[in-house]
Amino acid sequence: MIKSLFVFRDALPRKTEIILGIFGFIFFLTIWHMTASSGVIRPEFLPTPFAVAQAFVRLFTERDFASDIIVSVGRVWFAFLLSVVIAVPLGLMMSTYRAVGAILEPFIDFLRYLPVPALVPLLVIWFGVGETSKIAVLWMGTFFQLILLIADDTKRVPTEYIESGHTLGASNGQIMRHIIIPAALPNMIDNLRITLGWCWTYLIIAEIVAANSGIGHMIWSLRRFVKTPEVMAGIIAIGIIGLLTDQAFRFAHARLFSYQRR
Amino acid sequence: MDKFIKVTDVTKTYWSEDGKTETKVVLPLSLTIAEGEMVMFLGPSGCGKTTLMRIIGGLEKQDQGSITLAGDLxxxxxxxxxxxxxxxxxxxxxxxxxxxxFGTRYRKDVSAAEKEEITDHYMDMVGLFAYSDFYTNRISGGMRQRVAIARxxxxxxxxxxxxxxxxxxxAQTREHLQFQLMDINKSEKKTTIFVTHDVEEAILLADRVVIFSARPARVVKEIDVNAVIPAEDRRNNTADMQKFFSLRNEILKIIRAEYRQTMETI
Structure with a gap:
């Protein structure tokens, strides 16, 4: 029985995989619970999973955590979409016209290695502590990465597709709309999913530095009162939101690009 | 023989990235192809036959020389x-x-209804009606090539x-498609240039075989296959095998000699 689970590079039934995944979670939670309740570590540092679960409920019932979540999700999506609408056309142009690529690539390569957290003080000087500086942090963190990813996706469209388009009588614009974009779209959507994940990292940084609302702000202010269960519940909430978003993207990807299934 | 496609003194040189070494791919080369003719380009690998065809297709630019199609540059x-x-x-x-x-998408000479008819016509010709609704990563390589040909x-x-x-x-799929192409060629009478390194494929399909030298490509020999083995016999699988093999050996001999030259220059 156990042996059949460990066949070298073998496939497993979907159901078994799900059960194993749940088992992994339970295993982790058990270890956590045993460590926390053993008394070796003080509960201020490591509360039990149950204490965290209770704190999770308290966050919603006593501290209006839902509105913090809405604020944070709103910031992430606003900044993310702002990145997308500028990065996608620019990425397409970069891979289509060598000159655009030659101008932008070295500059972007430089910018994207600047650590975004280091830019936060500068952005606060520029934009203050309001919404603008938070959006700016998220935007800086994703835009330059995304533009290169999109350019790369379009560059990887097989030459044969494009040459076929030319010999079938398509104009350059038609090749872009009817061939390059549909061919690159599955990879682009995948990259959008990954970039959206980064947004959450930068969001917490932005909200910790300068905010009076949002998940990051909530976590940071609870820290002051050593409310460890609430802090952990807040972190887990981010994980759950991230997981749900990611799964939604994957689901949409599978539906939109069902032709990739073999 | 009317000169439907006329290649005149075409040359092509590739330069290494540092711009220091040049590789002559095509020497001044001239060639004519008649309307409706099926011409096979044969030659040792890397000889420049694909480059020449891509130049004719407009996908690569020649350095010098010109190509005309029905008189148009x-x-x-x-x-x-x-x-x-x-x-x-x-x-x-x-x-x-x-x-x-998709092949009809950019045609302005036919109506939307005609585009549907044309699509059905070629679906039928390549025998893919049963796979009409399949995505192409779920059909075999041979079928994908039939899709590309029909498109x-x-x-x-x-x-x-x-x-x-x-x-x-x-090999089996290839043979099947070769015979299918002969049928298509018979009904469509489409002027075709076909690059291959498979001598038997060339003899089977050709009206004329053009053999290229090792790089840089120039025409070594042209063979009117119809004069040796009638197209009808090849299509019906009733070709005189004696003639087929002696033609094959003759071509192989030329290609091998050219290939040896390439190896010596490397």
Whole structure:
């Protein structure tokens, strides 16, 4: 029985995989619970999973955590979409016209290695502590990465597709709309999913530095009162939101690009 | 022989990235092809035959010389020269029928209803009706090449350029497609240039075989295959095998001599 689970590079039934995944979670939670309740570590540092679960409920019932979540999700999506609408056309142009690529690539390569957290003080000087500086942090963190990813996706469209388009009588614009974009779209959507994940990292940084609302702000202010269960519940909430978003993207990807299934 | 396609003194040189070393790919080369003719380009690998065909297709630019099609000077690719590639160029996001219909997408000479008819016509010709709604990553390599051929024909090019289209297929599928192409060729009478390194494939399909030298490419010999083995016999599998093999050996001898030269210069 156990042996059949460990066949070298073998496939497993979907159901078994799900059960194993749940088992992994339970295993982790058990270890956590045993460590926390053993008394070796003080509960201020490591509360039990149950204490965290209770704190999770308290966050919603006593501290209006839902509105913090809405604020944070709103910031992430606003900044993310702002990145997308500028990065996608620019990425397409970069891979289509060598000159655009030659101008932008070295500059972007430089910018994207600047650590975004280091830019936060500068952005606060520029934009203050309001919404603008938070959006700016998220935007800086994703835009330059995304533009290169999109350019790369379009560059990887097989030459044969494009040459076929030319010999079938398509104009350059038609090749872009009817061939390059549909061919690159599955990879682009995948990259959008990954970039959206980064947004959450930068969001917490932005909200910790300068905010009076949002998940990051909530976590940071609870820290002051050593409310460890609430802090952990807040972190887990981010994980759950991230997981749900990611799964939604994957689901949409599978539906939109069902032709990739073999 | 009327000169439907006329290649005049075409040259092509590739430069290494540092711009220091040059590789002459095509020497001043001239060639004419008649309307409706099926010409096979044969030659040692890397000899420049594909480059020449891509130049004719407008996908690469010659350094010097000119190419005319029915008297018109050609520059850049267009719908008059359809191309079938060795790698699968059918679009994975479209179903089989939509892939073939894509060939008619940019035609302004036919109505929307006619485009549907044309699509059905070529679906039928390549025998893919049963796979109409399949995405192309779920059909075999041979079927994908049939999709590519049908799509190109649906765009109604004046000439068909095929770059080792059956090169990646297994022997049985290849043979099947070779005979299918002969049937298509008989009904469509499409002027075709077909690049291959398979001598038997060349003899089987050709009106004329053009043998190229080792790089830089020049024409070593042209053989009118119809004069040796009638097309009808090849199509019906009733060709005189004696003649077939002696022609094959004759061609192989030339190619081997050219290939040896390449090896010596490397």
């Amino acid at each position: 050609l520059a850049g690719p267009d719908r008059r020269r359809g191309m079938v590639f060795q790698s699968y160029s059918s679009f994975p996001w479209l179903r089989v029928r939509d892939n073939i219909k 190109t024909l649906a765009s109604s090019p004046d000439i068909l350029l095929m770059d080792e289209p059956f090169g990646a297929l297994d």
